[in-house]
Amino acid sequence: MISNYSVATLNQTPLDWTGNRRRILEAIREAKSRGCTLLILPELAISGYGCQNHFRREDVLRQALDSLEKIVPETSGITVNVGFPFVDDNQRYNAAAWISDGQIEFVHLKTRLDKRYFNEEHWFDPWEPDRISPREMFGKPVLYGDYSRFHLPTKDGEIFVHYEVGEPDWDVFRETHERVDLRIVSSASPFAFGKHQKRLDALCKFSGQNNCVCLYANLLGCEGNPYIYDGAAVIADRGKNATQSLRFSYEEFAVVSGDGINASGGPDSPEEEFDCAIPVALFDYLRKSRSRGFVLSLSGGADSAAVAVLVASMARYAWSELGAEEFRNRLSHIPQLAKCPTPEEAAEQLLTCVYQRTRNSSDTTRDAAKQLAESLGASFHEIAIDRLVEEYTNLITPIYGKPLRWDVNDTAMQNIQARVRGPSVWFLANLKNALLLCTGNRSEATVGYATMDGDTCGALAPIGGIDKAFLRYWLRWKETCMNSVPALHAINVQEPTAELRPPQFGQTDENDLMSYPILNRLEGLLVRDAVSLEEAVRILRDEYPEASENDLKIWTERFYSLWTRNQWKHRRYAMSFHVDDDTVLPDDWVRFPGLSAE
Numbered sequence: 286m287i288s289n290y291s292v293a294t295l296n297q298t299p300l301d302w303t304g305n306r307r308r309i310l311e312a313i314r315e316a317k318s319r320g321c322t323l324l325i326l327p328e329l330a331i332s333g334y335g336c337q338n339h340f341r342r343e344d345v346l347r348q349a350l351d352s353l354e355k356i357v358p359e360t361s362g363i364t365v366n367v368g369f370p371f372v373d374d375n376q377r378y379n380a381a382a383w384i385s386d387g388q389i390e391f392v393h394l395k396t397r398l399d400k401r402y403f404n405e406e407h408w409f410d411p412w413e414p415d416r417i418s419p420r421e422m423f424g425k426p427v428l429y430g431d432y433s434r435f436h437l438p439t440k441d442g443e444i445f446v447h448y449e450v451g452e453p454d455w456d457v458f459r460e461t462h463e464r465v466d467l468r469i470v471s472s473a474s475p476f477a478f479g480k481h482q483k484r485l486d487a488l489c490k491f492s493g494q495n496n497c498v499c500l501y502a503n504l505l506g507c508e509g510n511p512y513i514y515d516g517a518a519v520i521a522d523r524g525k526n527a528t529q530s531l532r533f534s535y536e537e538f539a540v541v542s543g544d545g546i547n548a549s550g551g552p553d554s555p556e557e558e559f560d561c562a563i564p565v566a567l568f569d570y571l572r573k574s575r576s577r578g579f580v581l582s583l584s585g586g587a588d589s590a591a592v593a594v595l596v597a598s599m600a601r602y603a604w605s606e607l608g609a610e611e612f613r614n615r616l617s618h619i620p621q622l623a624k625c626p627t628p629e630e631a632a633e634q635l636l637t638c639v640y641q642r643t644r645n646s647s648d649t650t651r652d653a654a655k656q657l658a659e660s661l662g663a664s665f666h667e668i669a670i671d672r673l674v675e676e677y678t679n680l681i682t683p684i685y686g687k688p689l690r691w692d693v694n695d696t697a698m699q700n701i702q703a704r705v706r707g708p709s710v711w712f713l714a715n716l717k718n719a720l721l722l723c724t725g726n727r728s729e730a731t732v733g734y735a736t737m738d739g740d741t742c743g744a745l746a747p748i749g750g751i752d753k754a755f756l757r758y759w760l761r762w763k764e765t766c767m768n769s770v771p772a773l774h775a776i777n778v779q780e781p782t783a784e785l786r787p788p789q790f791g792q793t794d795e796n797d798l799m800s801y802p803i804l805n806r807l808e809g810l811l812v813r814d815a816v817s818l819e820e821a822v823r824i825l826r827d828e829y830p831e832a833s834e835n836d837l838k839i840w841t842e843r844f845y846s847l848w849t850r851n852q853w854k855h856r857r858y859a860m861s862f863h864v865d866d867d868t869v870l871p872d873d874w875v876r877f878p879g880l881s882a883e
Contacts, residue, residue: 290467290498291321291542294516294530296506298573299333300345306331306352308538309367310359315540317363324365324540325469327504328450329379331356331369334473335508340408346372353382354423360384366471368450373420373429376410381450381471383432389422393432395450402452402475402512402863437467458487460494468492468499475512476562477866478555485519485527493524498543505534507566509573511750511863515551515562533561535568535603535615555755556762559864563747564599566862570745571599571635571720575618580714581722582706582742583638583658583665584784585650588724590657590776591756592747594763596636596722597661601768604628629662636663637717641670641706645784653775660772673705691786699785703739711742720744723859728753728804730858731812731869732844733851734797740783741858749861750868752808753781753794754801799840803829807844813867818845852877 505516532551723743
């Protein structure tokens with residue numbers, strides 16, 4: 286029986302009616318070619334999950350129905366579950382049609398709306414649990430409602446199905462006292478570190494405890510919002526090892542069936558997941574925005590180095606999986622790729638790096654930036670910006686009315702150097718029709734350790750969702766891993782520094798702030814767990830006994846002051862990718878006032 290089941294993952298784009306439908310139909314044809322009689326597709330596959338306020342538009346809901354109507358006749362000989370947005374009696378629902386052999390058997394309407402990632406209550410109404418209502422669709426009677434439990438007739442007899450649309454609570458995804466032969470989950474579940482293993486363990490455990498089969502479908506890639514979908518399609522058979530799709534694939538769709546085809550899984554550790562997730566998101570963002578490549582201000586430090594490596598990895602991984610022809614086909618809007626015979630030459634066309642030096646820059650960072658860019662195959666350029674800094678200084682000093690001094694005007698004199706770097710790379714990105722990449726990380730964004738309109742410049746922040754402590758660990762891992770970048774050694778031996786003060790100041794990021802592991806821990810304690818400052822110091826005292834009580838108090842007060850004072854900055858950072866459920870992205874779970882008395 287299990288050999289007849291199949292699950293698909295799809296790389297969809299919001300409102301791409303033609304493309305989304307094509308991928309759905311290709312998945313249906315693939316499942317039928319394997320002899321499958323049941324195919325489960327991801328949540329809201331017809332429209333794409335991330336349509337947000339577009340779900341309120343009547344024409345969007347109408348086009349979703351039009352697309353569904355075109356899919357129904359293509360289900361001859363197979364049963365297909367496909368999600369779509371649906372309106373009935375002025376109520377909007379997250380719906381899924383159960384189509385069998387060219388006929389809609391029923392439409393399931395979601396009863397429990399997601400509130401963790403996308404707050405679905407902004408766009409959908411919950412359906413009343415256990416209620417079924419007769420309606421008409423495409424001129425035929427159809428039952429709508431809660432089909433979280435139903436019976437499915439087969440040639441071997443009736444089977445009992447537990448059916449869920451959305452992200453389950455994996456902590457309670459366990460044995461049930463009801464009979465269940467088949468557990469189905471159609472989901473749009475954003476990637477976060479460790480989530481897939483938790484999901485996989487829960488599916489295998491449930492299928493073993495209940496002597497049943499679990500089918501799980503999820504989206505793939507980046508729709509153009511902060512969330513990345515890992516493309517997990519899973520079949521767990523009575524507690525046995527699960528059959529899985531390749532996670533973080535560059536393909537447009539994949540079908541997993543009970544015969545084990547496409548059983549491959551993917552990365553396991555956080556560093557491997559990060560190494561796979563961000564390149565997939567960059568690839569999708571590049572092609573879906575139809576940008577001609579990326580521009581990066583490469584400083585020779587850890588953050589910009591990580592961004593450069595991730596872009597180069599994108600080119601290599603996509604080329605390796607898709608092959609040269611399909612790689613160029615998927616990025617056909619970038620004509621200069623047509624003549625690239627290798628992924629290294631493709632990387633040169635896709636990534637332009639600019640080192641912008643001042644008199645405060647060192648040969649160490651300049652050489653590290655150049656060596657890294659060359660090792661990645663990226664285009665590298667160097668410009669001097671001291672003259673621009675001096676011109677701004679000469680313009681403003683008479684207005685300020687006194688000479689500028691480092692002991693008095695430190696912040697302003699650092700910021701003008703960072704801001705002068707912005708216009709040139711924006712100019713270059715505009716000329717190339719490319720995306721300017723911001724290099725800020727989550728730790729520095731959390732405390733506002735960034736110059737607005739300076740190092741925050743960019744249309745996209747690939748590492749904005751990851752903390753600096755993990756990032757530095759990942760860079761050391763990337764220096765020696767299987768797909769290693771040895772040139773990272775020159776980056777990894779440095780102490781992170783903005784290089785905005787004169788060299789004699791010995792400026793480092795951690796001297797300005799605190800150690801990054803402690804900063805990251807304080808983020809968890811004060812933002813996520815909402816403990817008091819006194820309790821945070823007590824916890825840190827136990828975890829970092831080598832630090833003095835006075836330093837712990839200073840760092841805790843500094844973190845909280847910077848966090849509350851810099852909330853306004855959080856709204857202006859470029860979009861970053863969600864890779865960690867502890868994220869502090871303002872569009873996620875974090876809600877703090879822009880101004881407060883603290």
